[in-house]
Amino acid sequence: MDALQTGGHAVAHVTGELHHHHSHAGSSHHADGHHLLAVEHLSVAFDGYDPTAPYFSGARCRSEVLHDLTLSVHEGELLAVVGASGSGKTVLADALMGQYETNAEVTGSIWFDGIAQDAxxxxxxxGHGVSLVPQGVxxxxxxxxxxxxxxxxPRGSSRAERRADAARRLVRQRELFASYGLGEQVERLYPYQLSGGMARRVLLMCALMEEPCLIIADEPTPGLDLDLAAHALDDLRxxxxxxxxxxxxxxxxxLAxxxxxxxxxxxxxxxxxxxxVESFSAPELLRHPFSRALWHALPGHDFATFGTVGDDAEVTR
Structure with a gap:
């Protein structure tokens, strides 16, 4: 029995059972009795003008991009948020990083390491616990x-402190370069002199520099061939x-x-x-029709198509 603290309430559950809107992987655990990241009922809407109206007569409207979204990340695990391009996933990344547009309306709850957060x-x-690997190089x-x-x-309140921090950062940077197979000569290059795979690794090393607890990686593999994409995800793994x-x-x-x-x-x-991820071994292990439709559409399965109306999408052949 594992006791989970979420949203200020203790919840007891058996590892593997459905709770807090999700089921566990075999490796999922709650360090200190809570999720590393917990998001509950997150909605993000933008106030703007009707894009279909004539330029000078568009009425103001509210466009909701995220709706009642709930997810959690456990310590020591990789959670993949899988969805179509342009569906609002980057808005989720921005919300979790506290990067809100001035016309955004954000509701819901976000906890990091058991502590409720605001913008x-x-x-x-x-850069102090949470780091982002952005989408583009x-x-x-x-x-x-x-x-x-x-x-x-470099950080510090005095010149001596900043000098010491600069020396520490240089050591850390060279450790990261060595870890990711980049020689010291690469540190003097400019981004245009890097290959796509090298640039992706530099983005990851920027995220790792401050030794975060949580990395949010927003589409880190576009433009990479399969081997480089797999290597980039192996780094996150x-x-x-x-x-x-x-x-x-x-x-x-x-890849996810x-x-x-x-x-x-x-x-x-x-x-x-x-x-x-074990639930994707067979469609009957998945609860939602859209999840089952994704399973059928994977290579090596039957490439079935599915309807697009509401949550009652049916797999067809």
Whole structure:
């Protein structure tokens, strides 16, 4: 029996059973009695103008991108949020990082390491417990050498403290470069001089520099060939195996199933099912029709199609 603290309430459960809107993987556990990350009933809407109306007469409207979304990440696991491109997954990443647009309305609850968060506290966690691997390599500064970008800005209230922190950062950066197979000469290169795979690794090393507890990886593999994509996800898998948590946002369910402990199936701005990757071994283990439809559409299965109306989608051949 495992006692879980979530939302301020203790919940007792047997490992593997359905609770808190999800089922467990075999490796899932609750360090200190809570999830590393818990999101409950998260909705994100944007206030704007009707895009279908004439330019000067568009009425104001509210567009909801995320709706009543709930998910959790356990310490030492990789959760893959799988959904179609353009479905709002990046809005989820931004919300979890506290990066809210001025016209956004955000409701729901987010806990990190058992502590309730708001936009300000989530912003303070960026680089101090939670790190983002962004979607595009264009997030790298084209005018800064990659070693400097990984090291970041030295911190300290005095010149001596900043000098000591700079020395520490240089050691840490070179440890990361060695760990990911990049020589010291690479640190003096600019982003345009890197291959796609090298640039992706630099983004990951930027995230790892401050030794986070949680990494949010937003579509980290587009543009990479299969070997490089698999290698990038293996790096995230290794971080989880070392005790960290990973939220992998991706549209590539095949790669996700290769490295994930659990999968959150994302559709129409919400998570319709969150379950252990073992559930994708057979369609009858999946609870939601859309999840079962994804299973049938995977290579090696029967490539069935499915309807698109509501939650009653039926698999057809």
């Amino acid at each position: 300000a506290s989530l912003a303070r966690l960026r 264009d997030n790298l500064d084209p005018l800064m050498r990659v070693g400097e970008q990984v090291r970041g800005v 290794a971080f989880a195996d070392a005790g960290g948590g990973v939220l992998l946002i991706t549209h590539d369910i095949e 199933l290769r490295v994930a402990d659990r999968v959150a199936v994302f559709r129409d701005g919400t998570v319709v099912e969150e379950t252990g």
